[in-house]
Amino acid sequence: MRNERNIKIVATLGPASSDYNMIRALYEAGADVFRLNMSHGTHEEQAERHAIIRKVEADVGTPIGILGDLQGPKLRCGVFANDAGEELENGQTFRFDLDDAPGDSRRVQLPHPEIFAALEPETRLLVNDGKIRARVKTCGKDFAECVIEAGGTISNRKGVNVPDVVLPLKALTEKDRKDLEFVCELGVDWLAMSFVQRPEDVEEGRALAKGRAAVLAKIEKPAAVAAYDAILAASDGIMVARGDLGVELPVEQLPPIQKRLIRGARGAAKPVIVATQMLESMIESPMPTRAEVSDVATAIYEGADAIMLSAESAAGDYPVEAVTTMSNVALQVENDPTYLNVIEASRKVERTTVADGIVAAAREIAEATEIKAICCFTQSGATATLVARERPHVPIIALTPLVTTARRLCLTWGTRCCVTGEVDRFKMAVVSAAKATREIGLGTEADQIVVTAGVPFNTTGTTNILRVAPCDERLIFSADPD
Known part of the structure; x- marks a missing residue:
């Protein structure tokens, strides 16, 4: 029996979680949305996982969300003559260039002319998740002469990050475009875009998706943090992707940035996911560390809509245990009186529309009386996300005639989704909500x-009516011709 909690859990599928029994077990343990990571696996493998999720959905009779996560451009250095790589010392000079000759202790290829076009003296280059740090001294259209500030072993095709400039690279590679079309045709509910630097990146993805999936921007670049308000406005949701963000920014800056990103998304009534290394040790251990538990709890206290498992559920030894742990932590936090105080204190929303006023009134009525749920009829999901923005103390039931809307709302805080028939009178809506x-x-x-x-x-976009109704509405009004 699933424990219902307000925050949602996103579980990534992979080699450790690809068959029906495991995906069903992850759902029953608490997964609300499944992530298909297009950085790994073939189209055939992802199509099979998608079909299994939909089979689980049909069997349990509850909408399940699916998130297709695009890889984005991957910046990597070339190869070395010595397959074991080279040891770089602090203070030595090292050159990156476009020459495809194998690298040595003094240079290596960086096959991305766009990087050289953007570099300036004093720009940092971070290699292998930031383990090696180099600073540009001189550069041109096809080279960068650097000083190594933090040395280490550099080897074949290690990742390169350039945190100090906005790179003239689009967020969608040719592979991403093919993957985007594939997952949209497959029928995913959310599309996550990597390497977003500017709102135009999101708009390009939205144009290609053509309404087939909601578009979620992954915030993993300093440029995206700087342009966050514009990116948020262009997106349907946000992922705080702390992996690359933690490489490109000083780690001590991550906590306040995470809080600001969550607060902004919540204010805009758009779902926000906190991701990366949340229960990293559970890839190999059945128990998380205390620090990981605190990290999960922090995201919940901050009011995030969802928390995400990556390798823990995709390739780890304990995928079900990881989901169970995350769910148990969420239930404990959400039953803490301090949690309610924190959520209430953070409820600072600028209300400017009739819909804003309606959902705020719904929350206040629910919290002032013995109301069991706030039920909202929604076509696009906008009413439900507005109610969720209020973070009410009672459950939210979203009723919609569109299964696509119900599946997308699986990512929204506190929302239980029901697919109903079309209604054309408010009284019919009340009867359906009571049922x-x-x-x-x-x-x-x-x-x-x-x-x-x-x-x-x-x-x-027409939310304009509110009513307190009894749950036996069918007995009173279902036969009433008016």
């Missing part, structure tokens, strides 16, 4: 709910 509340087990006929919707129905 859903009873069937989910959140209320009995003696309880009350708050129902929000937009009239006219089936029109996006």
Whole structure:
């Protein structure tokens, strides 16, 4: 039996989690959304995983979200004559260039002319996840002469990060374009874009997706942090991707940046995922470290919509245990009185529309009385995300005639999704909401709910009505011709 919590869990699928039994077990342990990482695996393997998720969804009778995560451009150095690599010493000079000859202790190819076009003296180059740090002294259109500030072993095709400049690279490579079309045709609900530096990157992905998937921007570059407000406005959601971000920025800057990104996304009523190394030790251990548990808890206290497992569920030895641990931590935090105080203190939203006022009133009514749930009818999902932005103390039930909307809302905080038939009267909506509340087990006929919707129905962006209704609404009104 799944434990229902407000924060959602995203589990990455991979070699350790590719068959029906394991994916079903991950769902039952608490996974709400499954991530298909396009950096690994063939299209055939990802299509098989997608089909299994949809089979699990059909068997459990609950919408399940799927996130397709694009690889983005990968910047890597060339190869060395010595396959074991070379040892770079602090203070020595080292050259990166476009020459495809094998590297040695003095130079190596960097097959990305776009990098050289953007470099300036004093720019940093970080190699192998920042383990080697070099600073540019002189540079041209095809080379960069550097001084090694932190040495180490450099070997074949190690990753290179350039944190100090905006690179003239698009977020979508040719591989990404093919992968994007593939996953959109497959039917993913969310599309995560890597290497986003500017809002135009997100807009390019949105144009190619053509509405088939919601677009989520991964914030993993300093340039993306600097342009965050514009990127957020162009996106349907955000991922705080702390891997590359932690390489390119001083690690002590990550906590305040994470808080700011979460706060911004929540204010915009857009789901935000916190990702990378959340339970890293559980790749090989059945138990997490205390620091990892605290890291997961911190993201929950900050009000994130979702927390994500990467290698822990994709390639680790304990994928189900990792999801279970994450769920248990979430339940413990969300039952802590301090959590409610923190969430309430962070509820600073600029309300400018009728919909903003309706959802704020729904939360206040629910928290002031014995209301069991806030039920919202939504076509696009916007009403549900506005309710979730309020972080109410009661469950949110999103009712929609569109299965695509229900699946996308699996990423939204506190939201339980139900696919219903079309309704054309508010009274029908109330009857459906009461029925859903009873069937989910959140209320009995003696309880009350708050129902929000937009009239006219089936029109996006018209949230304008609210009613407190009994859960036995079917007995009172279902036969009423009005």
